Amino acid sequence: MFRSRRSGLVRRLWRSRAGGDGGVSCCGLSEPPAVSPELRSAASAVLKRLKEQxxxxxxxxxxxxxxxPGGCVPVTRLGAPPHLLLCRLFRWPDLQHPGQLKALSGCQGAGGSDSNSVCCNPYHYSRVCGPESPPPPYSRLSPKIEQKPLVDLSDPYTEMDVSGPLCIPAGDVSDTSLSPNTSKQGRWCSVAYWEHRTRVGRLYAVSQPSVSIFYDLPQGNGFCLGQLSLENRSEAAARTRGKIGLGIVLSREADGVWAYNRSEHPVFVNSPTLDAPACRPLVVRKVMPGYSLKVFDFKKSCILRHLPAPPEHADGPYDPHSIRISFAKGWGPCYSRQMITSCPCWLEVLLGR
Structure with missing residues (x-):
């Protein structure tokens, strides 16, 4: 009985291996591409060492x-890195080196290189975005792009604690200047959700090390954008909301703030630390599904703090502690959308000092 059930689990896992597009085929209607004999042998050895649970x-x-994503799946290190093998088998067949992977903040079993075991759950990892040099054409923002922060954190009635209910009433939708104070009560950031130039709902204050921001996800807690209502929502916003899916995970780590794209569509990110301090205008980076990017670097932020605001920001307030993330739609000089406020669905992440 035990051997039969275990064999059934392994067969289902093999049917769910990664397809040619990096996705997973688990319906049985089409067989995923063949696995190389080397990967099949090494991955089979890993699966044999796993307990039924x-x-x-x-x-x-x-x-x-x-x-x-489930819990950690620890396994003893023998031979090739087990997490690399299963990430290749189930998510990214083109993966070459464990250095291309980043353990997500919720993974407790990643361990270091000197650890005897490692978590091999492929959904506890993301791929790391490589540097863009030079940045692609969509990356450069127009010098005329509005850099004025759009949310007033000084108003205590605009914040919502992360322990509150997911059904959030629509809040003030007016644009105001920024007066950050997100450090109170241990909050390291607050998140505002926007559709074009309209803010929808209240600020979502974050005190936990990481937060999920998604459209509709039954499991777990986080900021559910699907439950934010808005009268006269544009067709573009309605279509884009349908692409948010599992959304993103923001995590505050020792070196900065990371964003992990869990959705099936790219997200676009802009922050003051994504480019060299002396290089302006700022850069917009494209983060593909399954990838992570350090969207705010603490060391670079310290350098920026002592630099004067660049000339193109002289016509309005310049906030060196904010991150902007657009779902599915990019913006910049190579797009019809020149400014973030032209994007259908986007986030403004306001960091504490």
Whole structure:
């Protein structure tokens, strides 16, 4: 009985291996591409070392395509890195080196290189965005782009604690200047959701090390954008909201703030630390599904703090502690959308000092 159930779990895992597009095929209607003999042999050895409970957790993560990432799946290191093998098998067949992977903030079993075991749950990892040199054409913002922060954090009635309900009433939609004070009560950032130039709902204050921001996800807690109502929502915003899906995860780590794209569409990110301090205008980076990017660097922020605001920001307030993230739609001189306020659905992440 035990051997039969275990064999069934392993067969389901093999049917759910990554397809040619980096996705997962688990319906059985089309067989994913063949796996090389070397990868098949090494991955089979890893699966054989997993207990039945670990196989169940791994299967839940793989068949849900990360919607239910599940717990850690620790396994002893023998031979090739186990997490690299299973990430290649279930998510990214072109993955070459463990240095291309980043353990997500919620993973407790990633361990260091000197650890005897490592978590091999492929949905506890993301790929790291490489540097863009030179940045692609969409990356450069027009010098005339409005850099004025749009949310007033000095108003205590505009914030919502993360422990509150997910159903959030629509809040003030007027544009105001920024007076940051997100450090109170341990909050390291507040998140505002925008549709074009209209802010929808209240600020979402974050005190936990990481926060999920998604459209509709039954499991877990976080900022559910799907439950934010707005009268006279534009067709463009309605279409883009349908692409948010699992959304993103923002995490505050030792070196900065990271964004992990869990959705099936790219997100576009802009912050003062994404480019060299002396280089302006700022850069917009494209983060593909399954990738992570350090969207705010603490060391660079310290340098920026002592520099004068660049000339193109002289016509309005310049906030060196904010991050802007647009779902599915980019902006800049190579787009019809020149400014972030032209994007249908976007976030402004306001960091504490």
């Amino acid at each position: 670990a196989l169940c957790a791994l299967l839940e993560a793989v068949e849900s395509r990360g919607a239910a």
